[in-house]
Amino acid sequence: MTPIELDPLYEATKHEEQVYSLWLSQNAFHSEPNPDRTPFVVMMPPPNVTGYLHIGHALNMTLQDIAIRYKRMKGFETLWLPGMDHAGIATQAVVERQIKEQGLTREGLGREEFVRRIWEWKDKYGGIILSQLKKLGVSADWERLRFTLDEPYERAVKSAFVHYYKKGLLYKGQRITNWCPHCHTAISDIEVAYANDKGHLWYVRYPFTDGSGFVTIATTRPETILADAAVAVNPADPRYADIVGREVIVPVANRVIPVIADEAVLLDFGTGALKITPGHDPTDFEVGRRHNLPGMAVIGLDGLMNENALHYRGMTVTLAREKIVAEIDALGLLEKVDDYEHSVGHCSRCSSTIEPIVTDQWYLHMKDLAARALEAEREGKVEVLPVKWRKVYEGWLENINDWCVSRQLWWGHRIPVYHCESCGEVIVSVDAPHVCPKCGGTQFSQESDVLDTWFSSALWPFATLGWPEQTASLKYYYPTSLLITGYDIIFFWVARMVMSGLEFMDDVPFRTVFITGLVRDEQGRKMSKSLKNQVDPLDLISTYGTDALRFTMASLSTYGGQDILLSDQKLLSSRNFINKLWNATRFVVANVDVKETLAGPHPADDQLGPFDRWILTRLAEATRDVTAKMDVYDFGEASHRVYEFVWGDFCDWYIELSKIPLRDEARAPATRWVLAYALENTLRLLHPFVPFVTETITQQLYGGDHLMMMAAYPEADTMATYEKDAVQADFLIGFIKAVRNLKAVFHLPPTEKQSVVAVGAESDIAAVMANAEAVKFVGRFADIDTRLDTTQRYIKGAYGTMQVMILAKSDFDFEGELKVLRGKLEILNADIVKLEARLGNQDFIAHAPVEVVDKDTLRLEALKAEEQLVGAFLKGQG
């Protein structure tokens, strides 16, 4: 055989690009409906076109890729569908900023030209993240890449809108909405982030029209006084019972407004009397409706005081507030000002203060849709993991409000509602109308607003498969299997996908949704631009390699969805692990032609040595455990388990122990086969986690078009195990450890090979002597004997009931040994006392399961035997 030369260090960057090209060249990520296989489908949460790869993606995408690669190897017809989201506001903002640098404005360019420029920009700079995803090793079906603004997708969005409209679930209405003066659009309730801001509570006097004094109200927003429609008190408030129905004068505006009674007024807030401003407060809007109050507005859509604001017109809200307070004070109507911290809504995109303003918007009626989504989850049709998120999901759906879906933007899906210019007839249809069905007119104007980005994202699991057409893909792949995403978009996206899936496909969009934690920095802080603690995954990839980043993400992720604290130490440890695997491979290939060996016959059972049998058993156990964890998407535990096997069993013990039989031509062939077999299966177990290094190695071993990513995942059930031999091998490993411990505790030079004497039960001694060669080799002993030379002194240790002794030199510190033995005896005694107490307890015997009692009984016996042995050593020492 031609020995394969591998570098002693695995350099990730040398191989990764080439491996990814290989996968692409073999079309290994592509999926087509295949009736002979069960589909496993994951819809990638589409990153924004403007996006770049951040650490959250690295976690998300890694976990998805692990799931996909695992299922692919398990023989499923695996589809991972990638895509991008047009991300309305975000993208429009980016391009608007860009044209501003050229001295242009959106309005100046006009809608058509501006949208054309965004597309141009998207074609040039959009989707950078896709090439970054490839660096991560993402094995998505790039042939099926979807973009939420592509023509077929647009048909899906329009169809959904028309469907909702015809069903009566969509309505347009003048209502108070969250308005972002900076983004210049309405936003939905969940796009508002509330923060406790420090402000003031102003107490303002409203004089009665009849001159009989005044009523004092408390407000946090004095500038909206100009739009007041009433003063309200609680009907149950005795303090104000006699003023209800009277009239007061609005300060500064000098308008007359009534005093009304309404349940919504809190008795203990401020003075108990409130000003009612239906145009600028959601609660007041409702009060206004109940009492038929006019809804006047003094703040415009640009966030400035408007034409109704008298001499404050054109001022910012902040300035107007300052000025009007001064004016009220000058009028002698300001009673007092308190400091007051209160919750203020901010735009989740730009952080601007949200203005509740009455505008004309489209709303989607949510109650019924939500009820179905709730039911589906409660019935287990959608499994939400970790379970702690179930309540969050349920809670939101239970208290849902109608969804404001229209946005005053240009980049997005334009609402498919047309108005006949002749007769005003409203036509809602997927295709633009040509002739008005009512008057025969041919001129139409389309609604200028676009839909909330999330309206289109909500259709992602089926719109990407061709819906509303009943395509073969839609039939085969829907519902999808698994969704992996962060908890920040449970409401925005997850819940809405469930709703629309049920509405349009009559089935849930995915069987399981796994919510990941958030990646934080080493101090547990959220990664953010302002803290400058953001980590660029691409930097980590170039420093540690993609596989190290992936393995880190997997091993830090927990089933409970804990937030993840990323540290260099962890990445280093993962990199070292990958290098360990690489070097284990180097050892194997230096001794075995893996390809040829595995193509040849299996060694017969009687040719396998005890440690061969041991590692095969351990491999089967590891395979069983890893698969069990993978099957429930517990990637963290799966990664720990495979790590433990690779490093702890295969490298630390088997490779070392194999060096003995490899020197013996009679035994070498079996061991060579086991080395090859264990390596091959280890690589397969690891491939979903660390695809690059495992594929690189496979290329070295096999070459050509033999792909690791298409190999079958190991099946524990088909693996031979040798339980009894494994137990005996464990006994021998324990023996070696006991002698090593003696050597280390007494500072015997590790390079100096000592003579060891083992005395004990016949079967134990026989086991040791039968494997003397291997034991001596890895334990670094000169020789093992079973008889004591009574003329010599020995360093004494106990391994269970076995006496383990090392021939002592004349200068050996026997005082020190005495101390060690006494310490050991003390620990043994303590354990024995504890166990005896437990086993002496009749309640324990009566209630505890038999296995537990048996186990403790056996343990007590073992401890007592060892105690006796150590006791005898001490006596002998005198």
Added chain:
RNA sequence: GGGCGGAUAGUUCAGCGGUAGAACGCUUGCCUUACAAGCAAGAAGUCGCAGGUUCGAAUCCUGUUUCGCCCA
């Protein structure tokens, strides 16, 4: 105001009813021809606090302190 999550070895975290675990760090000793990105051996925890349930509690229940998040 309502809800959720964390508090376990120096650090970051697993475990979630039957002998306290891992990684990193630390200590001691080793360049043992796969790997010093390594090897061997070790030290290190009254599992936030107080009650309770149980033969048995990090693990279940109640209360409490504290940190963080979400919703209103």
